[in-house]
Amino acid sequence: MSDNSSNAIDALQWENRRFPPSEAFKDQALVAGTFMYDTAAQDDLGFWAQQAAELIDWSTDWETICEWNLPFAKWFVGGQLNVSYNCLDRHVLAGRGDKVAFHWVGEPGDTRTVTYSDLLAETQRFANVLKGLGVGRGDRVNIYLPMIPEAAVAMLACARIGAAHSVVFGGFSAHSLRDRINDAEAKVLITADGGYRRGDVFALKPVADEALESTPSITGVVVVRRGGNEVAMQEGRDHWYHDLMAAADPVCAADPMDSEQLLFLLYTSGTTGKPKGIMHTSGGYLTQVAFTHKYVFDLHDDDVYWCTADVGWITGHSYIVYGPLANGATQVMYEGVPNFPGNDRFWEIIESYGVTKFYTAPTAIRTFMKWGIEEPAKHDLSSLKVLGSVGEPINPEAWMWYHEHIGGGRCPIVDTWWQTETGGIMISPLPGATTTKPGSATFPLPGIGAELVDENGVRVDRGGGYLTLTRPWPSMLRGIWGDQERYRETYWSRFDGRYFAGDGAKLDDDGYLWLLGRVDDVMNVSGHRISTTEVESALVAHPSVAEAAVVGATDATTGQAIIAYVTLRGGAEVTEQDLRNFVGEEIGHIAKPKAIYFTPDLPKTRSGKIMRRLLRDVAEGRNLGDTSTLADANVVTELQRRAADVPAED
Numbered sequence: 001m002s003d004n005s006s007n008a009i010d011a012l013q014w015e016n017r018r019f020p021p022s023e024a025f026k027d028q029a030l031v032a033g034t035f036m037y038d039t040a041a042q043d044d045l046g047f048w049a050q051q052a053a054e055l056i057d058w059s060t061d062w063e064t065i066c067e068w069n070l071p072f073a074k075w076f077v078g079g080q081l082n083v084s085y086n087c088l089d090r091h092v093l094a095g096r097g098d099k100v101a102f103h104w105v106g107e108p109g110d111t112r113t114v115t116y117s118d119l120l121a122e123t124q125r126f127a128n129v130l131k132g133l134g135v136g137r138g139d140r141v142n143i144y145l146p147m148i149p150e151a152a153v154a155m156l157a158c159a160r161i162g163a164a165h166s167v168v169f170g171g172f173s174a175h176s177l178r179d180r181i182n183d184a185e186a187k188v189l190i191t192a193d194g195g196y197r198r199g200d201v202f203a204l205k206p207v208a209d210e211a212l213e214s215t216p217s218i219t220g221v222v223v224v225r226r227g228g229n230e231v232a233m234q235e236g237r238d239h240w241y242h243d244l245m246a247a248a249d250p251v252c253a254a255d256p257m258d259s260e261q262l263l264f265l266l267y268t269s270g271t272t273g274k275p276k277g278i279m280h281t282s283g284g285y286l287t288q289v290a291f292t293h294k295y296v297f298d299l300h301d302d303d304v305y306w307c308t309a310d311v312g313w314i315t316g317h318s319y320i321v322y323g324p325l326a327n328g329a330t331q332v333m334y335e336g337v338p339n340f341p342g343n344d345r346f347w348e349i350i351e352s353y354g355v356t357k358f359y360t361a362p363t364a365i366r367t368f369m370k371w372g373i374e375e376p377a378k379h380d381l382s383s384l385k386v387l388g389s390v391g392e393p394i395n396p397e398a399w400m401w402y403h404e405h406i407g408g409g410r411c412p413i414v415d416t417w418w419q420t421e422t423g424g425i426m427i428s429p430l431p432g433a434t435t436t437k438p439g440s441a442t443f444p445l446p447g448i449g450a451e452l453v454d455e456n457g458v459r460v461d462r463g464g465g466y467l468t469l470t471r472p473w474p475s476m477l478r479g480i481w482g483d484q485e486r487y488r489e490t491y492w493s494r495f496d497g498r499y500f501a502g503d504g505a506k507l508d509d510d511g512y513l514w515l516l517g518r519v520d521d522v523m524n525v526s527g528h529r530i531s532t533t534e535v536e537s538a539l540v541a542h543p544s545v546a547e548a549a550v551v552g553a554t555d556a557t558t559g560q561a562i563i564a565y566v567t568l569r570g571g572a573e574v575t576e577q578d579l580r581n582f583v584g585e586e587i588g589h590i591a592k593p594k595a596i597y598f599t600p601d602l603p604k605t606r607s608g609k610i611m612r613r614l615l616r617d618v619a620e621g622r623n624l625g626d627t628s629t630l631a632d633a634n635v636v637t638e639l640q641r642r643a644a645d646v647p648a649e650d
């Protein structure tokens with residue numbers, strides 16, 4: 001725990017507005033009232049078993065619902081299923097092959113309509129392509145793609161043959177991609193020439209080529225043509241997607257897999273520099289993502305659902321690919337940014353496709369607020385029924401703006417708290433059952449145990465505390481790839497018998513949960529987790545840098561912004577922009593500090609520990625508290641003077 005932990009639990013002003021679901025909404029809702037909570041409270045394992053039986057098709061029934069050997073869980077033990085069969089075949093077999101799976105919208109304005117039959121056909125062919133490249137059950141496949149339907153195809157094709165995918169967000173650098181490929185020892189990489197972003201093509205294959213210079217496990221590379229940019233193809237290793245697909249056998253059986261078969265790895269930042277390969281398996285994961293997608297979004301057959309996340313993040317895995325497809329939903333998938341060609345792109349898409357359920361992040365909502373209410377007002381948004389939020393705490397003002405200007409005052413808002421590690425939504429309203437309060441994620445979902453505890457692990461029933469999960473849940477991580485000791489240490493060692501999520505939260509008098517952000521050394525920038533240590537390591541990797549300290553400072557748009565304090569080696573010179581670019585190359589553009597301050601020294605305790613709390617106070621322009629433990633108080637005065645200058649931005 002870092003020295004800034006207490007800051008995360010400061011008092012939050014109480015928000016008293018309440019929004020019960022309307023009678024009209026309740027009348028059509030899948031869940032109104034408390035029956036689902038009551039059932040789950042009586043027998044949570046029985047409740048999950050019922051969801052698994054109702055929502056998923058199993059080839060072999062399970063023998064045990066949950067085997068719990070703290071901290072290792074197995075769900076639906078002995079059961080067998082094929083995840084891609086559940087997302088595709090069963091809908092087609094039920095006569096719903098012509099239902100649209102994806103209304104895909106490319107950033108330049110091109111569109112594709114992909115039905116469930118189309119998606120099944122493409123997935124089967126691609127599964128055969130993977131087999132042809134030597135991929136089999138238990139192997140790992142890396143995916144580095146833009147937001148195109150082939151991303152879903154690639155993931156589902158892996159699932160179909162029991163290979164685990166590891167998707168790396170297209171904004172990550174060659175170094176990050178290389179490290180993730182090597183940690184997973186992936187056999188095949190699936191990428192594209194490039195994708196569209198803000199009107200331009202961004203290159204992916206050239207970045208991948210740099211990574212591929214030192215990824216000995218990769219024997220084959222598949223390249224989707226999207227950007228049309230020039231790429232080099234290495235004879236024998238690199239293949240065009242369309243060539244392989246044209247030659248592939250169209251039929252690939254969906255063989256049953258064990259419920260605990262590894263479905264994917266997804267790398268996420270922790271408090272140390274090395275990203276963790278979070279492991280998710282099949283039966284429990286699919287059950288919880290299907291359950292939460294259905295009930296949190298109150299899914300109906302005629303819904304048009306749109307989640308704006310990228311498939312490179314857990315939100316894209318669980319709420320674009322696996323949850324919605326398992327439920328046979330129709331979705332919008334959009335390739336690009338919200339402000340191309342105009343600031344109303346999202347609202348235009350909602351209007352054209354009649355989107356009913358919309359899921360986005362607070363950082364996006366705050367950006368829309370800046371662009372003004374005229375942008376959504378240009379479009380008819382009356383199709384919308386439920387609005388979702390994910391990734392960071394949503395402040396009451398942003399919640400109210402979302403409610404009024406996007407939801408027309410009539411749509412329940414579901415503020416969903418969860419993590420890469422939890423796999424699926426854990427804390428959220430059910431839109432027909434829960435009275436919401438702006439800024440509160442409300443209550444744990446049926447079947448989920450969440451409690452706050454104090455420093456000593458004693459349960460807290462009102463006020464601030466550390467958010468912990470009290471019992472296993474079906475979509476929980478099964479560990480950290482290659483390092484189960486780190487898994488135990490990171491999540492299960494702080495409070496006895498409890499999973500500690502790294503977040504602080506507060507309980508009000510009515511038992512509502514208010515998330516307060518991270519209490520560890522993880523920053524949350526635009527809903528993305530970035531570790532302070534990781535950015536520090538990147539900075540000190542620069543030959544001019546002697547020492548670096550990184551903090552997350554509150555930022556009106558991105559939630560937190562990365563602020564770096566850097567001490568240069570004697571005689572070295574480097575510009576702020578050069579260092580920012582260097583971090584971009586080491587990790588990816590999302591990790592570039594918003595501001596870098598050069599300082600001859602960093603504020604340290606007499607024992608030599610960098611005082612991050614002080615640096616955060618400086619970055620946020622706060623008055624400093626006690627500085628008596630500082631070895632040299634002058635350092636801080638100097639930093640404050642420099643921080644008063646306006647920081648640079650991209």
Ligand code: PRX
Nearest residue numbers: 390391392393415416417418419420515529
């Ligand atoms: O701090 C919490 C914040 O995002 C963290 C998880 O990040 P990641 O694994 O990247 O997954 C993001 C998408 C699920 C959490 O520890 N977080 C996520 N959702 C919320 C949130 N904080 C407050 N309210 C939320 N609704």
